[in-house]
Amino acid sequence: xxxxxxxxxxxxxxxxxxxxxxxxxxxxxxxxxxxxxxxxxxxxxxxxxxxxxxxxxxxxxxxxxxxxxxxxxxxxxxxxxxxxxxxxxxxxxxxxxxxxxxxxxxxxxxxxxxxxxxxxxxxxxxxxxxxxxxxxxxxxxxxxxxxxxxxxxxxxxxxxxxxxxxxxxxxxxxxxxxxxxxxxxxxxxxxxxxxxxxxxxxxxxxxxxxxxxxxxxxxxxxxxxxx
Numbered sequence: 001x002x003x004x005x006x007x008x009x010x011x012x013x014x015x016x017x018x019x020x021x022x023x024x025x026x027x028x029x030x031x032x033x034x035x036x037x038x039x040x041x042x043x044x045x046x047x048x049x050x051x052x053x054x055x056x057x058x059x060x061x062x063x064x065x066x067x068x069x070x071x072x073x074x075x076x077x078x079x080x081x082x083x084x085x086x087x088x089x090x091x092x093x094x095x096x097x098x099x100x101x102x103x104x105x106x107x108x109x110x111x112x113x114x115x116x117x118x119x120x121x122x123x124x125x126x127x128x129x130x131x132x133x134x135x136x137x138x139x140x141x142x143x144x145x146x147x148x149x150x151x152x153x154x155x156x157x158x159x160x161x162x163x164x165x166x167x168x169x170x171x172x173x174x175x176x177x178x179x180x181x182x183x184x185x186x187x188x189x190x191x192x193x194x195x196x197x198x199x200x201x202x203x204x205x206x207x208x209x210x211x212x213x214x215x216x217x218x219x220x221x222x223x224x225x226x227x
Contacts, residue, residue, distance in 0.1 A: 055080065058098050059194040062184065062218070064209050065104045066201025070111075072223050073200055077102045078118045081125065081133055089129045101134045103181060105205070109139035112163045112171055119169045136181070137163070137171035178212045185216040192217035200224065 030036050053076050055061055061080070065073035080100050083091045090096050106112065112119075119135065126133050139161075163169040185195050197213040199206050200223040213220040 053079075053198075055098060055196070056095060057194065058196045058219070060098050060184070060187075060190050060196070061100045062182070062195065062197045063100065063102045064197065064199040064201070064205070065102070066199075066205040067106055069199075069201030069205075069223075070104050070106070071200070073102060073104065073198065074115055074118065076100075076198065077133070077135075078115075078121075081118065081122060084129055084132065085121065085125050089132065097132065099132045099134075101136070101184060103136045103138070103176060105138040105140055105175060105201070107139070107141040109137075109143075109161065109163075109171055109173075112137050112139075112169070113165070116163070116165050119163060119166045123167050123169065135169060136176065137169070138176055139171055139173050140175055142173050178208060182212045182216050182218075185213075185218050193219070195219065196221060198222070 027036075027041065031041060053072075055076075061076070063073040063077055065071075077100060080091075080097055084097050086092075087094075104112075122133055122135060161171050161173070163171060182197075184190070185192050185197075195216075195218040197209060197218045198221045199209040203224075206222050206224070210220050210222065
């Protein structure tokens with residue numbers, strides 16, 4: 001997974017991250033109150049780092065994310081979706097894009113609204129590409145649940161939830177049944193050896209998904225955030 005160099009410990013990284021975030025917040029407040037005059041605020045962006053995501057040679061891509069681990073998964077999903085929209089189901093080199101499944105678990109269902117623009121594009125384009133893309137969203141904490149009350153049992157009332165400002169992007173309260181989710185790998189039209197399972201999230205999730213991917217004969221790839 002991704003690693004951050006030159007940090008002596010996780011506590012050092014967490015402390016520096018909080019310090020930077022606090023300073024950035026204070027700067028934004030001063031800018032909003034016009035307390036820094038006409039000075040321009042410069043933002044320098046460095047990167048990206050690491051190897052690019054390679055989808056060529058795979059018949060299916062399964063993206064699994066937990067919490068903020070959706071960052072790379074959404075990036076991959078939205079990039080392939082945009083290519084499909086622009087090049088009619090292919091990429092810029094004429095390669096036919098594989099089906100892409102996105103499975104995202106988050107504690108708070110409101111997080112799903114962060115990507116409304118992507119969901120709308122998905123809803124508009126998917127019928128035009130034989131439903132090549134799929135999105136499955138899971139909220140592990142109900143609005144009335146107290147902290148620590150995740151993993152509440154799923155019942156029939158937990159399925160009919162629509163992400164605001166979308167036509168029919170559904171989310172479910174609870175956690176996915178991985179054996180059911182990964183049945184797609186055993187689809188008669190898919191060679192398990194040519195299915196890529198990518199996951200980013202808590203270590204427990206990574207371990208669970210890796211076990212399912214290996215048992216089903218798929219290629220496994222993970223990415224981690226180190227804090």
